[in-house]
Amino acid sequence: xxxxxKALNDPTRRAILEMLRERPCTAGEIADAFQFSxxxxxxxxxxxxxxxxxxxxxxxxxxxxxxNMTVMDELLGWLLQFKS
Amino acid sequence: xxxxxKALNDPTRRAILEMLRERPCTAGEIADAFQFSxxxxxxxxxxxxxxxxxxxxxxxxxxxxxxNMTVMDELLGWLLQFKS
DNA sequence: TAGTTATTTAGGCAAATGTCTAAATACATT
DNA sequence: AATGTATTTAGACATTTGCCTAAATAACTA
Numbered sequence: 001x002x003x004x005x006k007a008l009n010d011p012t013r014r015a016i017l018e019m020l021r022e023r024p025c026t027a028g029e030i031a032d033a034f035q036f037s038x039x040x041x042x043x044x045x046x047x048x049x050x051x052x053x054x055x056x057x058x059x060x061x062x063x064x065x066x067x068n069m070t071v072m073d074e075l076l077g078w079l080l081q082f083k084s
Numbered sequence: 085x086x087x088x089x090k091a092l093n094d095p096t097r098r099a100i101l102e103m104l105r106e107r108p109c110t111a112g113e114i115a116d117a118f119q120f121s122x123x124x125x126x127x128x129x130x131x132x133x134x135x136x137x138x139x140x141x142x143x144x145x146x147x148x149x150x151x152n153m154t155v156m157d158e159l160l161g162w163l164l165q166f167k168s
Numbered sequence: 169t170a171g172t173t174a175t176t177t178a179g180g181c182a183a184a185t186g187t188c189t190a191a192a193t194a195c196a197t198t
Numbered sequence: 199a200a201t202g203t204a205t206t207t208a209g210a211c212a213t214t215t216g217c218c219t220a221a222a223t224a225a226c227t228a
Binding site: 002005006008009010011014017018021067069072075076079081082083 | 085086089090092093094095098101102105151153156159160163165166167
């Protein structure tokens with residue numbers, strides 16, 4: 001839960017999630033979509049992976065990142081606890 | 085949205101929200117429920133107020149804090165965007 | 169008006185965060 | 199094997215965060 005909220009607490013990381021909502025993307029594609037350096041984006045992707053919000057898969061020389069929504073269900077459950 | 089995620093990115097602040105889910109509490113009651121100093125809790129309450137997650141109302145010499153769920157709906161909406 | 173209780177503000181400090189550049193690693197191509 | 203492309207790791211640096219103590223403010227009570 002901690003890693004999840006930590007990962008979500010950054011506009012760039014949230015934008016990455018929204019980008020991956022459309023389709024899986026390589027690290028390079030993601031980096032190109034932002035004005036930060038590749039290492040910076042790589043670090044953001046690492047935090048998203050730690051929170052289990054994304055999964056990464058090596059495909060040749062590329063690394064493909066995909067959204068993993070299962071952990072968001074946990075957040076959804078936490079949220080709904082307040083709606084009763 | 086930034087202030088919201090920032091406010092939620094702390095276990096103490098999330099615990100305060102869960103506490104207020106039961107009933108409104110004064111600043112002192114909230115501070116007593118944790119092992120941190122009163123100024124520290126006051127600061128956490130300030131961040132929760134900035135995110136519009138709680139509202140505060142002066143009642144005599146006490147300050148009563150109440151949960152404000154409307155902003156969580158925004159988060160819920162953001163979350164559900166991924167579920168489709 | 170003093171004194172007591174409740175809460176916030178101010179200021180300081182160590183740790184965490186987000187960024188960068190430079191270097192390392194991994195794979196592909198020639 | 200050497201070079202090029204994709205990505206991550208390492209290390210540095212400024213800013214932000216979360217905590218503290220001390221002091222300030224606000225509101226009761228005697």
